Amino acid sequence: MPFQSAFHQLFTQDATIAAAVFLLVVMAMIGAFLLSRRRRKRGQDPSRRDKADRLETGYVLALAGIVGFLVYSSFAANAREFPDPHAPLRVQVTGYQWCWRFHYQGQPVTVDAQCNGGPLPTLVLPAGRPVELDVTSVDVVHAFWVPDLRFKMNAYPGHVNSFTLTLTHPGRWIGRCAQLCGLYHYGMDFYVQAVSPAAFDRFLRSHGGTGTS
C-alpha cells in the first residue's frame, strides 16, 4: 500500500532528524549553563562578542542543505502516493450528516448504515486489486480517514476527489470522519475491510440490489 509505506519511510526519517535536532539544542543549552557557571566562579564578565558572521553563514548553508534534502524527500514521497487514479473497480464514497454511503459503480450495490451508536457501514474491497475511490459529500465537508492506512481525503459537496487504493492483505480497519461536520461528527465511523477476490464476488452477489452491512 503506497500510503502506508510512503508515510512510514518519510515519518521515520524526518522524526529521526527532528529528534536529533532537539537533542542537539538541549545539549547546547546545558553546555551554555555549564559555561555560565564556570564564568561566574572565575568572576569573568559576560562575553562582549556580538556576532559570528562566518560561523552563522556556514550554519545557514548547512541548514539549507538539510532543508533541500527534506524538500526532496517530501516531493519524492508525494510522487509515490498517486500512481494511477484510474482502476477498473470504482467505489463512490459519499459522506453525509452523519454517516457514509458506499456505492459500487456498475453494480447494483450500495452500502449504507446509521453510525452514531447504530451499525457502522463497511467498505468491502478485494485484497490485492487496485480500487478507485471517488470521495464526495452531499451536504458539508467531511473527511474520509483510515488511520491504519495512514491516509485521509476530504469529501466536498459538488466535487469528487479520486484516488487509488490497493489493500495488499485481508483485514479490517476502523475509519473516522476527520473534518468537523456538525453535531454527530464524533460518531461518524466506518470500517474498511479487505477480503479475498472470491469473497468479494460473493459480497457483490449477496448485496445485489440494496443492503446494509
Next chain:
Amino acid sequence: MTARTTPVPYASPADEERDGWPQWLLSTDHKRIGLLTIGTALILFFFNGGIALTMRAQLAQPGQDILSPQSYLQFMTMHGTGMIAVTITPLALGLGVYLVPLQIGAPRIAAPRATLLGYWLYVAGAIMLIWGFLTPEGASTGWWGYTPLSNSIYTQGPGQSLWAAGFFLAGAGMVLQGGTTLWTILRLRAPGVTLMRIPVFAWAQLVTCLMVFAAFPALLAAMVLVSVGRIDPHLFTSNAWNIGYENLFWFYGHPVVYVMFFPFVGCVAEALATFSGRRFFGYQGTVLSLLAFAAGSMAVWGHHLFASGQEINDYFSLTSILLTIPAGVEYFGFLGTLFGGRLRYTTSMLFALAFIPQFLVGGLTGILVGNPTIDYHVNNSYFVLGHFHYTLMAGSVFGFFAGFYLWFPKATGLMLRERLGRLHFVLMVIGVNIAFIPFFILGYDGMPRWMATYPAGAGFTTLSLISSIGAGIIGLSMMIFAYNLWISARLKVPAPADPWQGQTLEWVTSSPPPRYNFDLAHPVPRVRSYAPLLDLRENARKSG
C-alpha cells in the same frame, strides 16, 4: 527625525492625577491603551482557559456527558476563536502598543486615537463572540467557520452570525493597533535610533505588523463570506465558493500564527540578552530572518489544505519547509546569546529558557506536517493539536510570560514575588508537557479533532485522562499566577527604574514611565546600538 520637532514635555502634576475610569478608558496614552489591551486579553485568557478545562473534564473519560455534543462544539469554538482572535493576538499586539514607543525613545504612539479605537473594536468583538457563545444554538463550527457548515442551513440560530461579526470586529481592531505600531516604528524613532538600532523586540513587532497588514484583510473578507452564507446559504452549493473560502481563511489563518509568535520571540530575545548580561547575539541575522520569515509566511497557507485534494502539494510543501531556515537563524541567535553569558535565573529568564526547547517541539513537528505524505495521516487529528499547542501554549504563552515578568515592574512600578513566579513556572512546565505530549500519540493512533466524546473501546482513554490531568496542573499554575498578581498589588514592593540591568531605552525612564515616556529627569540617552544602556555601562566601566 520627526521626534525632533516634538519637544518632550514635563510630566505635569495634572498627569499624575489622571487615574479615574474615564481617563483610563478614553486615554490616548499608548501605555494605558497597551495595558488595557493586555489586561483584557489576560482576563479572556482565564476565561478561554476555563473553557478548555471544561472540555478536558468532558474528555477525561469516554462517553461522558458533562457537555452535550452541541455544548462541546460551542465550547470548542469559543476556546479556539477566543484564544486566537481575542487573547493571544491582542497580547502580542498590545505588548507592542505598550513597549514600542518606549523602546525607540518616542513620547507617544502615532495616531493614538486610532490605537484606542482599535482597542474598543477588539472589546466589541470579544463581547460579540462571548454573546454568540452564550446563545442556546451558539457558534459551533470551530475557529475556521468552514462553509457550508457555517451557513444558515447547517448552523441555525444567531450564535454563528455573532461569531462572524465578533471575529470581524476583533480583527479590524487589531489592524488598527498593528498599523499605528508600525507607523510609530517607521516615523517616531528618537534621534540616533536608526532602524538597525531598535531592539529585537521592536523588530519583531515591525514584521508582525507587516503580516497583520497583509493577512488580516483576508480574515475580514472571509467573515463577510460567512455572513453572506448566513443570508443566502445557496451560494455555497458550488465547490468553488467552499474551497475559495478555505483558501481565503488560511491566507489569514497561517500568518496569524506568526503574528501570535514573533512578538513573543522578541520577548524571549530581550529576556535572554538581559539575563545573560550581554547584547543579543547575531542581531543582523535575526533581523534578516524575521523579514524573510514574514515574507515567507504569506506563501504557506495551502499546507492546511493538503487533504482537500485541491491543492498544489509540492509548492506548499516547499515553502513551508523553507521556513526552517529563518527559524534556525533565530535559534542561532538564542543559543549564541546564552553561550558566553553569565546567566541569572529569574522567573522571566526561566520562561524564556523553557521557550527554546518547547517551541522547538512545535516547530519540528511543524516540519513533519509540512510534508503532504505525513499530513494525509495526521491532519485534523490530535497530532496537529499537539503541534500547535506546543507552538502557541508551550511556545508563545511562555514567551509572553517571559515578557510579562520582565516588564511588569516597568509598567506598574511594583515588583512581583519571585518565588511565586518560580512556582508558577514549574507547575506550568509540568502541566503543559503532561497535557500536550499525549496529543501526539493520540493523533498518531487515529483520534480526530473536534470529538465531543469517544467510545470506551477506541484506545483513547488513558492518554486522554493523562492530558486532562496536565490541563488541571496548568489551571493550578494560573491560579498561582493570579495570586502572585494579587499579593504583589497588595504588598506594593516598589520597582526601581531598572531592576534587571536592562539594555534598552524603556529602562532609562521611571517605573512606571511618565505620561510622555521621557522627561528632563529621564532623557533619552545617546543611542549608538540596539543595546544603548549596555553601551553606557560598558563606557562607564572603561572610563571609571
